[in-house]
Amino acid sequence: MTKFHELPPLAPPQVGSKGGSALIALAGQPNMGKSTLFNLLTGLNQHVGNWPGKTVERREGRFDLKGRLVRIVDLPGAYSLTANSPEEIIAREFILLEKPDLVIAVVSAAHLERSLYLVAELLALGTPLVIGLNMMDVAEREGIRIEPHVLEAALGVPVVPMVAAKAWGVRDLLDVVEEVLAGKRIPTPRPPEIRPDHARVLSEIQTLISSYLAHPYPADWVALKLLEGDSEVTHMIRETLPAEKWERVHEILRAHDDAFLAVASGRYEWIGRMVRAAITRPRVGQIGLTERLDRWAAHPLWGLLLLAGILGLVFWLTFTVGTPLQDWLERAVVGMLAGWASEALAGAPFWIQGLIVDGLIGGVGSVLTFLPVLVIFFAAFALLEDVGYMARAAYVMDNLMHLMGLHGKSFLPLFLGFGCNVPAVMGTRVIDSWPARLLTILIAPLVPCTARMAVVAFIAPAFFGTNAVWVTWGLVLFSLLALVLSGTLLNRLLFKGQRSAFIMEMPLYHLPNLRTIGLLVWQRSLAFVKKAGTAILLMAVLVWLLSYLPNGDLNTSYLARFGHLIGPLGRWMGFDWRLTVALLTSFPAKENAIATLGILFGVSPEAGLTDLLTAAYSPAAALSFLTVTMLFIPCLATVAVIKQEAGSWRWVAVSLALFLVLSFLGGAAVYHLARWVGM
């Protein structure tokens, strides 16, 4: 347990020892307002250059303090006084070698925890110290109440509240500085003490090195830095000590290689006590709201249920608002357009009429009716992203994945899969471990992408009416269950059950920005329309040609012959040849399944595609088709990316085999189960 220990009162600084002027150093972490205070104090009386031999900027200035000329040096921003960076080395060398009369540590009242580590190290150096407690206004805005006098008592050095940006409290700071310089106020610093189990070791090292140390390095500070594993100090001592002494010190350090953690732990425990003593954080505002909401949203069980509920709500919204609009588009726009085109092309060759009416309008037009549904999907997910909920969803999902043995770093790529599987597979590049990356590549296509969801949103309401929400919800859960089970199985084979740690800091909840959401919806909708006008259009033309050739009769076309050839496979899942062909044509792009059905069934002003489908198939066959769509091999672009990322056709084959087996078994099981319950 770390305890405070009081250093003896410091002797008053020898003002005037620096050529008739007092020397002050400004220390602090980056972005604490140190430079603002420096500019405020020095105005134009400052010089900017570089620290000798370094590319780090050195700023020095002068100002008059009640008739006393003060030279002030703005030290580079440093998190600690350990040799982790050139800035930290410069800051500590300046304090140790130049021995300023006083150090002003600028700390942020809004982020006291962040600032106090450096203060702990400054206190241990024994240099006269004054704390400028800056950004009091920010702390107040964030609902943080600080009691500077409590902090002062705990630290043993003066603490002056201030807002450097508004020059508020700076006069008080200068008054205190003047008092310390004049010896009217003597700080009694209370730095953290090293833990008792390492105190003996520290003392042993101190004894071994003290007689060899050159001025101005204090033996206790050097011994502490050696225990912390400071590379610069270690090098200096190795060069300074006789070989046998260094061997002994080295032996002690090797035996206590965990001392860095013990020393730093002691400082953090000390910081924790300082903060508890001096700060109160009422649970109000954005932070309080985030904490309250996260009790549910980030809970391992309730968080998952909430996520399932939110997904259900998104589907309900989609079917309540999007499906009627889609129906209207199908009947009033696509149907009317097909009727109008048929009339207009009555005198044209039959194949031109077929290509335009059945191929383009029936195929691509049917796909474009997805747009209202997709806009609602995009808007709902953009809203969830923008308010900060998606991070929670990722967290609870990742928790579940870890329970199943999946890799923690996989969750972001997998989450991307809800939009499109291609970036999900590409996103696995951020995973360093090859087995983890490969596993994520293999299972990523099981995340239902927007294109699959659009197919579901088209078919589910037609067959299941008001129950479409539950069917869709069940299909998504079924896909995710398949993902988790496949992942668990593959993890056992590839990972041998290895568990890694992944730490997240989630953003605060905030009000959504409608402009951001609007922009996202616009970009994604535009991308979908472009896809319909390119890849889906090309496939629709190809499918129409195959359904037209060789003699213009669908039932004897190449497509029908192919469909009849592979038909027996589909029968296990309740498909006729048309559903089987629609499924296969979804390989280039998932939406093509609907485009193909539109071509095969045709559309007219009297009957839309959904009417024709419900007349042709049972709900059991529709449910089976949707299940297979969710689990079937991913689209061509995703397969190409799997080849690129996995770097071998072998893994592509494994992936295709996995999805074929999963979709066939899943479809057959769902079809026969649905028939069994009378669907």
Place this chain on the structure above:
Amino acid sequence: MLEQLLAEIRGGGTLEVSVLAKRLNTTPDLVTVMLEHLQRSGYLRSYEPCDDTCNECALKSACRMKDLSSGMRLWQGKGE
């Protein structure tokens, strides 16, 4: 406290800063500061969802990784 934090991390799994703060009986801010310290000391590394590996990606402009992880900070134990 830092040792306790490292022990939690070594236990594996997905950890969240505020949950860690409760387990360590401290504030989320202090946990974040300690994580940054462990990162500077080489025990952890921060996870950048869109780092240099994404620069060559043809789909970079369409990728939502950065937006999805917006506002989040992520760390991972070294050597994992």
